[in-house]
Amino acid sequence: MERKLRIADCGLRNLKENSFHASWSFLGARRVITRRPFKLPALTGLILMVLLVTSQFGQAGTLRFEPAGLERTLFSNRFQTLTISGSAPEGAQVVVKIVSPPKAFNLNKSGKGLGFIWLPISHAEIKKLPGMYALLSSGKLSGMLSPEQQKTNGLSPDYQEIYQKAEIHFKSPPKEEEAASLKKEYIAGLIKILEQGGLYQVQEEAVQLSGVQFTARIKHPADAPLGEYQVFCYAVKEGKTDLLAQDKFQVKQIGLAEWLTHQAGSNAVIYGILAALIAVAAGLLVGMVFKKGGGH
Amino acid sequence: MDIYLPIASMSINIFLLIGLGGIVGFLSGLFGVGGGFLLTPLLIFSGIPPTVAAASDSNQIVAAASSGAYAHSRMGNVDLKMGIIILLGGIVGGSIGVQIIKVLRVMGNVDFVIKLIYVIMLGTIGGFMFIESLNALKRSKAQGGEEAHPHEPKESVVRKLAAKLPLQMHFEKSRMTTSAIFPFVLGTAVGILAAIMGVGGGFIMVPSMIYILGMPTIVAIGTDLFQIVLTCINVTIQQAIRNHTVDLVLVILLFIGSTIGAQIGARVSRHLRGEQLRILLAVIVLIVMVKMLVDLLVTPDNLISLARGGGGH
Known part of the structure; x- marks a missing residue:
């Protein structure tokens, strides 16, 4: 309600x-x-x-999330499934976009040094990009919207929205004529890395339609950022896009996982001493139990 | 079955972590060496962020080395005076190493430098051990299967030089007299390398103590374990305060694996001869070195990579 x-x-x-x-x-x-x-x-x-x-x-x-939010415990799997469902106008296609809080990425570009060894030759920081980004649609996006419409509405399967949003800072500014292509190369490389980890995903024909009801299932990786995620649902019909709903869900740690993260961040000195003491106690206990020493 | 590592912020198969700890513990028990130099790269290969891998590994080493240090101290194999001087050098070296890491991190070259140092160090130590063990095997065959004893280390030029330096001290447990500057400098040098590589440094320190300082092997191992426990306690606390990268869940799982592995390794080692063990260890060290070398030489799939902080202790 x-x-x-x-x-x-x-x-x-x-x-x-x-x-x-x-x-x-x-x-x-x-x-x-x-x-x-x-x-x-x-x-x-x-x-x-x-x-x-x-x-x-x-x-x-109306959007429904199942579960209502994602909670990470010590026994969370590599991927958690979140189901987003709702209703859409009859005959419309549905696109669901999920965007995590923004994050900064430090990147290297490799090049050949001394003719045979691969080493970093330039560095950049990319800001204002979501740590996780997913686009799920009920049909092929190319069949629903023209490339221009995809770009305008931020619904491109080739992450045009990401290219537009990204802010890049080169450690050593490149030549003016090279900057645009270098930016594109950095962002493309980053997207490839994030796609491999399931952090960036485009899943066409993944939203199930049943009458006016739609259901989208997103696999949320455990290394995706914590915080508030925005969900945008669009209805697409005859080349026109309408924002059906915008909602949000939370991703948070709970229980021992949350306690450990909190202690490591807020009580770092005590956490560090505790970690060292636990290790010494465990080592001595094992030493006494087995009555012999290990090596190092 | 997955487990979520709250500090690494990722889920990973629980048995993979216990297994990695087990493999390193097995090698530890088998060869009487630590495993920091193997465990950190193995964790990184498994997807653990390098900073978390290095910091958590140092905490795991505290647990693994303290049981050994306790046993050796009861047997009288720890040269406290020597250990404290090396430890002081190690702390100075560690601080220099951390500064080097900071500079490299700003430059964005830290991953490359760590890999390069790993390749050089593992290649040198692995190659040296391999040749030495191969010669020992040949000598053993020539002597009709009797286990060949390694040659007594000759007095090095460095040791002769150390005899002329000020601050001469007698180290009773090590049965030697030398300048305090000598083990201090050695501790500093190993401390720098250990900080950059994110390992305890036992695999560099023990041969250095035996071949450069001239300490008896058993005292070198006991003293090394003693200083490693203290160094790694310092590193664990520093990492927890400065970088928040010690993952206790990861540490506990690795320690469970390494404890079990070390016991199995120690039992297996009784059935193998010294030179066979050394040649096996040399091969493992060289395999890790080759994997890292390949990473540097083969064209990467993606020319763009995430710049991660490395190093640790």
Whole structure:
């Protein structure tokens, strides 16, 4: 119920952001609201209409997360599955985008030195990129949207959005004419690394549609960042894209995992001494049990 | 079955970690050496971030070495005076090494330098051990199967030079008199290498104590274990404070594996002869060296790589 209200609120916010000029082609009749001076009857009518529209929008855009958030314990697997489901307008394709909190990446580019050995020849830091990014769709994105539309809506299977968002800082600034291609090369290389670890993923035809219901399952890697993840759900029909809903879920450590991370970060001195004492005690105990020493 | 490492922030197969600890512990028990120089690269090959691998390995070494140091001290094999001087040198060297790592990290070359030093050190030590053990095997065959005793180390030029330096001291347990500067400098040099490579340094220190300082083998091993325990306690606490990279869950799993492996290794070692053991260890060291050398020579799949901090102790 609370989530439904939040989505309805999201719909209302979208209406406000559109300066009372909104249209919903999937919701039956095309509705257009234009700005007028507020008067009581008009305002009442407007509120009633907004409630009517947002309740319809809320039904179409409700998101459900199963589980509600991801919790990492000491026994968490390499991948946790999160199911995102909701309803979409009849006949529309659905695209789900999941974006983690941003992260900075320090990168090296290798080149040949002395003619035979591979060593770092340039360095860069890339900022403002999500540590995890996933794009799941119910069909082929190329069949739904033109490359230009994909780019405009941030729904490119070749991560155009990432290339646009990335901020790069070279340790030794390259020549002006080389900067753009070098930036592209760094980002492409980083995406390849992150794809290999499952941190960046594009899964076309992975969103299941059943009538007006859709379901997307995301495999969330354990080394993905902790924090608040944004989820964007889009409905695509006849080349038009509508943001159905925007919601978020949390990824956090719990139990002993959370306690250890907290101690290592906030009580580092005590944690370090404790780690050393545990090791000495364990070593002496083993030494006494086996009555012989190991080597080093 | 996976386990989540909260500091490394990743999940990994629990049996893989116990197995890695077991392999290194087995070699430890078999050859009487540590395994830091093998464990850190093996953890990195398994996907553990290098900073976490190096820091957690140093904590694991505290556990592994303290049982050995305890046993050796009861047997009177620890030269405390020598150990403290080497330890002081090691602390100075470790601090210099950490500064070198910091500079390399800023330059972005730390991974490359660590790999290069590994290749040089493992290649030199592995090659030396291999040739020495091969000669011992040949001598043993010539003597009709009797185990050949390694040659007594000759008095090195360095030792002759040390005799002329000030601060001459007598080390009773090691049955030698030399300048305190000599073991201090040796400790510093090994400390620098150990800090850059992220290992305890036993595989460099023990041969250095025997061949350069001229200490009796058993006292060298006992004294080395003593100074390693203290050095690695210092490194563990420093890493925990400065880098927050000690993963206790990883340490405990590695230690469980290495304890079991060390006991098996110690039992197997009774059935093998000294030169056979040394040649086997040399081969393992050379295999690790070749793997690292290949990484430096073969064209990488991706020219872009994540710059990770390395080193540790």
